[in-house]
Amino acid sequence: xxxxxxxxxxxxxxxxxxxxxxxxxxxxVEIEVLPVRDGIYMLVGEGxxxxxxxxxxxxxxxxxxxAELGEKILAKITExxxxxxxxxxxxxxxPDHVGGNAVLAPRGSTITGGNVARLQxxxxxxxxxIAFESVLNNMVAEDYPVExxxxxxxxxxxxxxxxxxxxxxxxxxxxxxxxxDVIVWFRKSDVVSTGDVFTTTMYPFIDQSKGGSxxxxxxxxxxxxxxxxxxAKQEGGTLVIxxxxxxxxxxxxxxxxxxxxxxxxxxxxxxxxxMSLEEVKAAAPTRDYDSRYGRTEGFxxxxxFIEAVYDGVQAN
Ligand SMILES: [Zn+2]
Numbered sequence: 154x155x156x157x158x159x160x161x162x163x164x165x166x167x168x169x170x171x172x173x174x175x176x177x178x179x180x181x182v183e184i185e186v187l188p189v190r191d192g193i194y195m196l197v198g199e200g201x202x203x204x205x206x207x208x209x210x211x212x213x214x215x216x217x218x219x220a221e222l223g224e225k226i227l228a229k230i231t232e233x234x235x236x237x238x239x240x241x242x243x244x245x246x247x248p249d250h251v252g253g254n255a256v257l258a259p260r261g262s263t264i265t266g267g268n269v270a271r272l273q274x275x276x277x278x279x280x281x282x283i284a285f286e287s288v289l290n291n292m293v294a295e296d297y298p299v300e301x302x303x304x305x306x307x308x309x310x311x312x313x314x315x316x317x318x319x320x321x322x323x324x325x326x327x328x329x330x331x332x333x334d335v336i337v338w339f340r341k342s343d344v345v346s347t348g349d350v351f352t353t354t355m356y357p358f359i360d361q362s363k364g365g366s367x368x369x370x371x372x373x374x375x376x377x378x379x380x381x382x383x384x385a386k387q388e389g390g391t392l393v394i395x396x397x398x399x400x401x402x403x404x405x406x407x408x409x410x411x412x413x414x415x416x417x418x419x420x421x422x423x424x425x426x427x428m429s430l431e432e433v434k435a436a437a438p439t440r441d442y443d444s445r446y447g448r449t450e451g452f453x454x455x456x457x458f459i460e461a462v463y464d465g466v467q468a469n
Pocket of ligand 1: 245247250330349
């Protein structure tokens with residue numbers, strides 16, 4: 154319950170401008186390290202989950218939480234690998250996922266090999282920060298510090314990389330949680346980092362102010378399911394690191410995709426039948442899922458979710 158409340162509190166800040174949460178106190182936050190598979194770790198603190206891939210080539214991160222946690226995060230990463238951070242992939246532009254770039258990117262190095270001293274700003278030119286191009290646009294518009302900006306952007310559906318002995322695919326998911334979402338697939342380790350198109354904690358947050366849409370979220374969840382493979386009759390198989398919440402597998406994503414699709418279809422059929430937004434809300438199309446995913450307060454309430462879905466299913 155404590156964690157649940159923390160997520161709501163910080164989530165509120167996550168959609169405010171990034172300066173609005175700058176005075177928050179992160180002193181009591183501890184960064185927990187969860188081994189996932191084959192040199193891949195999940196870091197949980199405050200804000201979005203971080204994926205750390207380690208190996209002979211160095212460190213690759215997916216997302217960086219908040220700037221205020223950057224030193225604590227770097228200390229944990231240094232325990233996992235003596236080699237610098239070479240790449241940071243950002244899943245989207247919300248401050249609970251990209252804020253830490255400002256601390257972590259300058260301390261990394263794009264120079265290959267293990268002989269580059271860590272924690273020296275002159276050790277290299279900083280880590281390369283990779284994101285879909287709209288993430289850079291959003292971060293520039295919202296006055297993020299220059300050192301946190303993506304240094305390599307792309308606008309195609311799929312960017313591939315090879316790092317630490319494995320192929321990594323960065324897959325753009327158009328107009329889902331935002332306009333710049335990517336999921337990151339570690340092909341050899343069989344791990345997927347989803348960003349906020351999948352969480353285990355709440356109804357999908359559809360940030361319409363940044364181009365998010367219900368149909369984009371469902372398409373992204375289906376893309377995750379295209380990649381994941383279950384292990385027969387038990388937990389495991391492809392491991393899924395969600396934007397927020399606990400480590401998951403294909404069955405968790407199936408359950409979530411089904412929930413979101415059922416609610417979308419219910420709201421569409423009510424809207425197609427002529428119901429106003431208020432009538433749809435009164436019909437409680439999410440009722441059977443609210444005990445698990447519903448919120449009556451915070452930055453993303455059940456009511457806001459219904460409104461965003463209602464907007465998104467408009468016949469055209
Ligand atoms: Zn987000």
